[in-house]
Amino acid sequence: MTWLKPVSIDAGAQSSYAAFFQDLETRLADPATDRYRLARELLAEAMYGRSYEALQADAPLAALNLDARNITFEAEYYMATDTARFERVKPLLWLWKSMDLTPMGQNPVFGIPLRRILAGHIFKSVGRDFKCWQNVEFSVGYNMEVGDDVVVHRNVLLDDIGGIELHDGASVSDYVNIYSHTHSVLDGPDVTLRRTIIGRGARLTYHSTILAGSVVSDDAMLATHALLRGDIPPHGIAMGLPARVTRMKIRPPQDGYRVVAAEWPHEAGRKANPLFPDPTPNQTRLPDGDPALEKVLSQK
Incomplete structure (x- = not known):
């Protein structure tokens, strides 16, 4: 039996979170989804409160670093890394890592379900x-x-x-x-x-x-x-x-x-x-x- 107690938040906020997670799961399950584009869109909204295109116009360097095509992970430098497999998970790892640095990622009610969804696709x-x-x-x-x-x-x-x-x-x-x-x-x-x-x-x-x-x-x-x-x-x-x-x-x-x-x-x-x-x-x-x-x- 768990020793943790249930914690509730505002019903409206919980409903908004649930709608976001449902939409995210649907988009990730769709083979046609561009994961790089999806990740950069979500990060632009979470970190700067605007669309990726608007951020690109106002702060191009910030925008470039939200797109996983423009960043590298340590694993990419190693021969043991399967390039094709890593390419598929890279934008989701960048989304996971970057969201952790935002208030959304620091909030357990939002961050834990988000990571659970991403884990299913990574x-x-x-x-x-x-x-x-x-x-x-x-x-x-x-x-x-x-x-x-x-x-x-x-x-x-x-x-x-x-x-x-x-x-x-x-x-x-x-x-x-x-x-x-x-x-x-x-x-x-x-x-x-x-x-x-x-x-x-x-x-x-x-x-x-x-x-x-x-x-x-x-x-x-x-x-x-x-x-x-x-x-x-x-x-x-x-x-x-x-x-x-x-x-x-x-x-x-x-x-x-x-x-x-x-x-x-x-x-x-x-x-x-x-x-x-x-x-x-x-x-x-x-x-x-x-x-x-x-x-x-x-x-x-």
Whole structure:
């Protein structure tokens, strides 16, 4: 049972919002809709209170930056990004990101339903009642798989270039970073993609970080400021840097586990840069036995 209480607003405002969302959903579902044009029109109205054409006449530089054809995302510079797939979601990502900077985006009654609609046209899949707060960043968006009743809080980074799964009821707290790619220690351009899995009912708490390829099982929890570079079993609570399972929830075994880290088919990793096609070998060692390094460390 939820601990949140219902909040109501003026009926006239709610009716106006509902009409806007219905129109937006209809336009996005129409294959003939020019998503770039749609996004720039909505941003001009939301940010400047005028049509895009009027803004173009009065403030051409401002208008240019509302049109996603005239801006770039970091993902566009990377070989791992599927150009065709990103082209389709790019204007919607720009609309999402830019609307978050407006009073409309900061208003949960408007912003959350707007993001829910956009997610349905950006993500690989999204379930019912997705709740996403403001200022959440994606790498590409199209590699997100989100279940039912998932909550993502403010200022979260979802690096989905290699794929992220958030299963039913998963909760992602403020400032969490979830990654799905890694860099070689010796060669930064040697990038490996690994899908990261967050199980059903799992909780990732404030400022925690999940590295690529990690599997957080159903009903598991990652503690505040923890850094996970592995797995957490069902009902496990992982803490620390790096995170270790130090507690287990006192809860009877449940039926129907979907994500159990010990049984999950972990990916070997997909190479993102054709210049580095081979699996990345182990590239580090402990400093023990290196006289030069021990001398440097002893001087600190």
